[in-house]
Amino acid sequence: MRRHRLIVGNWKMHKTIPEAVDFLGQLTELLTRGEYEPSTGVKVVIAPPFTALSAVAAALGTLPFLLGAQDLHWEDQGAFTGEISGGMLADIGCRYVIVGHSERRRYFGDTDGIVQKKAAAALRHGLHPIVCIGESLDQRLSGQTEHLLSTQLTESLAAVSKEQAQDVVIAYEPVWAIGSGHPATPEQAHDAHRHIRTLLIALWGEDAGERVPILYGGSVVPENTRNLLVTPYIDGALVGGACLNPVLFAKILAVAGSLN
Numbered sequence: 174m175r176r177h178r179l180i181v182g183n184w185k186m187h188k189t190i191p192e193a194v195d196f197l198g199q200l201t202e203l204l205t206r207g208e209y210e211p212s213t214g215v216k217v218v219i220a221p222p223f224t225a226l227s228a229v230a231a232a233l234g235t236l237p238f239l240l241g242a243q244d245l246h247w248e249d250q251g252a253f254t255g256e257i258s259g260g261m262l263a264d265i266g267c268r269y270v271i272v273g274h275s276e277r278r279r280y281f282g283d284t285d286g287i288v289q290k291k292a293a294a295a296l297r298h299g300l301h302p303i304v305c306i307g308e309s310l311d312q313r314l315s316g317q318t319e320h321l322l323s324t325q326l327t328e329s330l331a332a333v334s335k336e337q338a339q340d341v342v343i344a345y346e347p348v349w350a351i352g353s354g355h356p357a358t359p360e361q362a363h364d365a366h367r368h369i370r371t372l373l374i375a376l377w378g379e380d381a382g383e384r385v386p387i388l389y390g391g392s393v394v395p396e397n398t399r400n401l402l403v404t405p406y407i408d409g410a411l412v413g414g415a416c417l418n419p420v421l422f423a424k425i426l427a428v429a430g431s432l433n
Contacts, residue, residue: 176384176385176408177214177215177216178215178386178429178432179218179342179386179408179409180216180409180425180426180429181241181269181271181303181344181388181411182220182412182416182422183274183390183411183413184219184220184221184222184225184243184416185413187222188221188225189224189225190224190225193221193232194228196419197219197229198232199419200422200423203423214430215409215426215429216239217238217239217426218240218241218268219238219239219240220243220270220271223242223257226262226267227265239268240265241268241269241271241303242257242270244271244272244277245257245262245291245295246258246259246291246294247291247294248294249294249298258294258298259298263299263300267300269301269302269342270291270295270300270303271303271344271411272295272302272303272304272305273285273287273288273292273304273305273306273329274305275348275351285324285325285328288304288325288329289328289330289331289332292329292332292341293333296337296340301340302341303342303343303344303388303411304342304344305343305344305345305346305390306321306343306344306345307347307348308321308349309348309349313349322372326343326373327372327376330376335377335378335381336381338377339381339384341385342385342386342387343373343385343386344387344388345362345366345387346391347361347391350392352414354392355392356391356393357389357391359400359404362401362407363405363407366404366407369387373385373387386409387407387408388408388409388411389401389409389410389411390410390411392414393410393411393412393415395421395425398425398428403432409429410429412425
């Protein structure tokens with residue numbers, strides 16, 4: 174089954190509003206000059222910090238990109254100081270939201286149970302949850318990768334029905350590769366993505382399980398994008414550091430577009 178390619182730029186805690194607007198202006202200029210030819214087979218999502226969501230939504234203009242957020246709370250409203258609900262994100266124009274990113278798991282205590290509730294909240298409000306899973310270096314070296322991915326995936330998706338599967342995205346992000354400059358090899362990524370695809374089919378059946386895009390995230394740069402995206406089972410990329418530079422991000426998009 175052919176799935177659309179999806180490239181997600183996660184800005185993390187970077188860019189003020191003026192910086193965000195300037196970035197999109199530079200990116201627009203690059204695209205206008207033909208650095209990246211929009212492809213009907215590639216979806217692009219920009220996930221800025223909460224403070225820049227409105228400005229980015231306005232600045233996207235005619236760019237064929239979608240707006241995403243980096244996290245959300247699992248409740249629709251309430252006394253949760255500092256939090257953002259799915260309804261708020263949908264209201265501002267978001268279509269996607271990242272849940273369970275390794276940094277959320279590591280620094281803020283997001284467990285598989287919390288990710289499960291956040292994914293369900295996203296779906297309630299018409300958002301596509303990008304559910305992140307991945308192992309640490311110690312876990313990989315001790316042979317726990319497949320077991321860990323199985324546990325994270327099944328628990329994080331426990332509240333998602335077969336009918337909702339088409340609205341979910343999975344991102345495999347080996348924690349040891351994020352920001353390290355040393356991505357997983359195509360072979361390592363292939364094995365992990367194949368295992369995830371097998372799990373999705375076991376969970377929801379072949380038809381629904383084959384529809385879910387699986388992204389790779391972890392030191393994605395223009396130089397390795399092609400080798401990763403031509404690897405079987407990899408449908409796109411969750412880009413971190415490289416998406417903060419409009420030239421590098423445009424090059425990644427150009428590579429993705431050339432493969433369709």
